[in-house]
Amino acid sequence: MKKRIFRNTMLVMFFVVALCGVLILGVLYDHFTDELQGELINEATYITQGVEANGIDYLNQLEKIDTRITWVDTDGTVLYDNKVDALTMENHGDRQEIKVAMTSSKGKSIRYSNTLAEKTIYYAVRIADGSVIRVSNTQSSVVQILKEMLRPVIVVLLMAFALAGVLAYRVAKQIMAPLDNIDFEHPEDAKVYDEMAPFISKIIRQNKQIKANMDVLQSQQQEFRLITENMQEGFIVIDKTAHILSYNTSALKLFGVNMEVENKSVLVLNRTDQFSKLVNDSLQGKHMEEIILLGDRYCNVYINPVMDKEYVAGAVIIITDVTEKEERENLRREFSANVSHELKTPLTSISGIAEIIKNGIVDEKDIPKFAGNIYEEAKRLISLVEDIIKISRMDEMEGIPEKQPVDLYVVAQKALENLSQTAENKNIKVEQKGDFCQISGVEVILYEMIYNICDNAIKYNKQGGNVIVETGYEAEQAYIRVSDTGIGIPEEQIDRIFERFYRVDKSHSKDVGGTGLGLSIVKHGAKLHNATIDVDSTLSQGTTITMRFGI
Amino acid sequence: MRKGFEKQLEELNMEIIKMGALCEKAILGTTKALFQGDDTYIEKCRLVEEEIDKSERDIENLCMGLFIKQQPVASDLRNISSALKMISDMERIGDQCADISSMIRYTKEQDMSEYTHLDEMSKVATKMVSNAVESYVQQDIKLARSVMDIDDIVDRQFDEVKHNLIKHISIMPENGEFWIDVIMIAKYYERIADHAVNIAEWVEYSITGEHR
Numbered sequence: 001m002k003k004r005i006f007r008n009t010m011l012v013m014f015f016v017v018a019l020c021g022v023l024i025l026g027v028l029y030d031h032f033t034d035e036l037q038g039e040l041i042n043e044a045t046y047i048t049q050g051v052e053a054n055g056i057d058y059l060n061q062l063e064k065i066d067t068r069i070t071w072v073d074t075d076g077t078v079l080y081d082n083k084v085d086a087l088t089m090e091n092h093g094d095r096q097e098i099k100v101a102m103t104s105s106k107g108k109s110i111r112y113s114n115t116l117a118e119k120t121i122y123y124a125v126r127i128a129d130g131s132v133i134r135v136s137n138t139q140s141s142v143v144q145i146l147k148e149m150l151r152p153v154i155v156v157l158l159m160a161f162a163l164a165g166v167l168a169y170r171v172a173k174q175i176m177a178p179l180d181n182i183d184f185e186h187p188e189d190a191k192v193y194d195e196m197a198p199f200i201s202k203i204i205r206q207n208k209q210i211k212a213n214m215d216v217l218q219s220q221q222q223e224f225r226l227i228t229e230n231m232q233e234g235f236i237v238i239d240k241t242a243h244i245l246s247y248n249t250s251a252l253k254l255f256g257v258n259m260e261v262e263n264k265s266v267l268v269l270n271r272t273d274q275f276s277k278l279v280n281d282s283l284q285g286k287h288m289e290e291i292i293l294l295g296d297r298y299c300n301v302y303i304n305p306v307m308d309k310e311y312v313a314g315a316v317i318i319i320t321d322v323t324e325k326e327e328r329e330n331l332r333r334e335f336s337a338n339v340s341h342e343l344k345t346p347l348t349s350i351s352g353i354a355e356i357i358k359n360g361i362v363d364e365k366d367i368p369k370f371a372g373n374i375y376e377e378a379k380r381l382i383s384l385v386e387d388i389i390k391i392s393r394m395d396e397m398e399g400i401p402e403k404q405p406v407d408l409y410v411v412a413q414k415a416l417e418n419l420s421q422t423a424e425n426k427n428i429k430v431e432q433k434g435d436f437c438q439i440s441g442v443e444v445i446l447y448e449m450i451y452n453i454c455d456n457a458i459k460y461n462k463q464g465g466n467v468i469v470e471t472g473y474e475a476e477q478a479y480i481r482v483s484d485t486g487i488g489i490p491e492e493q494i495d496r497i498f499e500r501f502y503r504v505d506k507s508h509s510k511d512v513g514g515t516g517l518g519l520s521i522v523k524h525g526a527k528l529h530n531a532t533i534d535v536d537s538t539l540s541q542g543t544t545i546t547m548r549f550g551i
Numbered sequence: 552m553r554k555g556f557e558k559q560l561e562e563l564n565m566e567i568i569k570m571g572a573l574c575e576k577a578i579l580g581t582t583k584a585l586f587q588g589d590d591t592y593i594e595k596c597r598l599v600e601e602e603i604d605k606s607e608r609d610i611e612n613l614c615m616g617l618f619i620k621q622q623p624v625a626s627d628l629r630n631i632s633s634a635l636k637m638i639s640d641m642e643r644i645g646d647q648c649a650d651i652s653s654m655i656r657y658t659k660e661q662d663m664s665e666y667t668h669l670d671e672m673s674k675v676a677t678k679m680v681s682n683a684v685e686s687y688v689q690q691d692i693k694l695a696r697s698v699m700d701i702d703d704i705v706d707r708q709f710d711e712v713k714h715n716l717i718k719h720i721s722i723m724p725e726n727g728e729f730w731i732d733v734i735m736i737a738k739y740y741e742r743i744a745d746h747a748v749n750i751a752e753w754v755e756y757s758i759t760g761e762h763r
Binding site for chain 1: 561564565568569571573575576621684688689690
């Protein structure tokens with residue numbers, strides 16, 4: 001705009017200056033013509049006086065003179081001319097200025113002279129004898145003067161033009177200054193021309209609108225951020241080049257990454273084949289879901305492509321930690337495999353024996369013995385199923401009575417009473433020590449736990465060994481400690497004895513009995529009561545199991 | 552121009568991460584094959600090694616292109632030159648994993664996991680490679696330095712493996728060939744650990760500009 005103003009001003013200036021030039025020259029032209037005429041009149045007066053006094057001699061003595069002087073007689077004959085030979089000249093009586101001068105003593109005319117081929121000014125005066133003196137001069141002298149004048153005039157005009165340029169520039173700048181100085185952040189403070197006011201108010205309105213929209217967007221983003229930030233699941237949004245647009249801290253935690261990852265490739269988070277394949281596939285528009293191992297956690301990764309019409313614009317990745325679920329799943333799988341195996345063993349022998357009896361191979365007298373075998377196996381099966389039911393119930397936390405004050409000493413006493421026969425069979429001395437010791441718990445389950453531990457202490461003891469059951473308080477915790485003098489547990493297996501169906505003795509020997517679920521029930525019960533279990537064992541020396549309950 | 556440069560740097564970064572991931576895959580697969588008898592990897596190991604070699608060439612070309620066309624300065628120059636050094640270490644790791652894999656055929660009849668020091672050593676070396684790559688990915692100087700510090704452990708473990716083998720050889724000299732394979736595998740792991748340290752050093756250099 002500044003340029004435009006400058007250019008237009010300059011254009012106007014150019015025309016004005018050019019016009020001025022032309023006008024000045026025109027005025028000068030007129031002025032010089034008038035001057036010339038005045039001169040001619042003066043000259044004519046002198047010459048007239050000279051001729052009247054001295055006749056033709058006067059004229060002859062005037063020699064070097066620009067002005068053309070002609071003397072015309074009353075009849076029009078040319079008596080004298082200082083530029084052209086008078087004899088050769090035609091009669092001048094019909095020339096306008098001479099005709100006028102003959103009648104009214106003075107005549108004037110401006111004509112294009114054929115003889116001199118120039119525009120000429122003539123001035124004629126009648127002298128006393130009636131003849132006429134004509135003085136003339138070509139206008140070329142005026143043009144000559146003008147020509148000489150032209151250069152200074154042009155110089156002056158150019159200077160004026162240059163000055164106009166500088167001024168035009170400053171004016172343009174000044175006009176634009178208020179517009180240049182508008183602060184678009186705060187247009188309301190701008191002082192501009194009234195004509196601009198509508199624009200400014202429009203800008204102000206739009207600014208407000210934009211700010212309002214931005215606020216809404218920001219608060220939405222903030223909200224989104226808050227929501228995703230508080231999600232337990234990892235949440236990542238990527239664009240179509242697999243660069244991260246947005247993420248939450250849970251995602252970083254799950255991936256074990258500890259830095260800003262915005263605008264970085266998602267491969268920074270995890271660079272395994274499996275993950276990059278998932279991402280690539282999802283960016284082809286497929287919904288992907290897979291469990292991958294991140295560090296030591298199993299994570300379920302869902303990747304959903306974000307479609308923009310037909311094209312994939314990016315993807316949303318959600319990661320959930322399913323380690324516990326996965327572990328439970330594994331346990332359950334293992335458990336069902338074990339259960340079927342454990343159930344099958346007694347059933348096979350039952351069905352085998354029954355088959356022999358059915359086929360009549362067995363002597364009548366042996367039948368009680370075989371029936372006894374069937375009975376033993378069936379009993380084993382029943383106790384196994386009972387244990388499984390117990391453990392499943394504890395797993396599902398179903399049908400478990402409310403916690404009540406229970407005395408560990410009393411429970412242990414009851415368990416030992418029930419085990420006294422078993423202990424006697426193995427010739428094992430069982431001793432109960434300690435005080436009454438009350439905790440809050442479920443009696444049935446506590447009984448089951450203590451029974452199982454004591455049962456193990458007797459079962460895996462040597463002939464004639466000892467079992468000591470001690471109850472009491474220790475460091476603000478109730479405890480029950482069962483020590484035996486049995487075969488002990490190898491150190492590296494201590495962690496595993498609480499697993500279902502785990503047995504130190506791999507042969508699943510029948511002579512000891514047991515289902516392999518006993519300690520598993522103990523572990524579950526301990527979990528239910530928030531109790532800790534310590535196992536301290538020396539091989540072939542004995543084992544001490546201590547359970548501690550919070551009061 | 553500059554935008555293209557940034558993009559190329561990003562591409563370089565991505566390629567190095569991918570190459571690092573390949574190295575991790577190689578050493579994990581090899582170690583698993585060696586100690587857990589999971590030989591699914593052995594068939595793939597040549598392919599992975601070729602892939603690593605190809606990665607190295609690609610990254611080299613990329614770096615050279617960047618040097619010639621963009622004339623990087625300051626930290627960009629450091630990044631690119633350390634990338635060049637890093638990939639040669641990664642390539643060596645790939646080679647050594649392939650070498651170990653090719654020896655597994657001969658050692659298969661014996662249960663490797665008995666030689667606990669070698670087992671431990673392989674675990675530490677694997678962890679070092681993985682951490683070195685991780686330190687590059689996350690530009691984590693602390694992690695890079697921890698890799699350098701662990702190297703002493705591997706060296707010590709190598710000595711232990713050596714002493715153990717001397718004992719074994721004196722007991723069962725007829726198994727001589729196997730013992731030599733074991734010591735070579737141990738040496739490969741020790742070399743791999745050294746390369747991991749080198750990578751970590753270049754990571755440190757690219758971040759701080761100081762190289763030990």
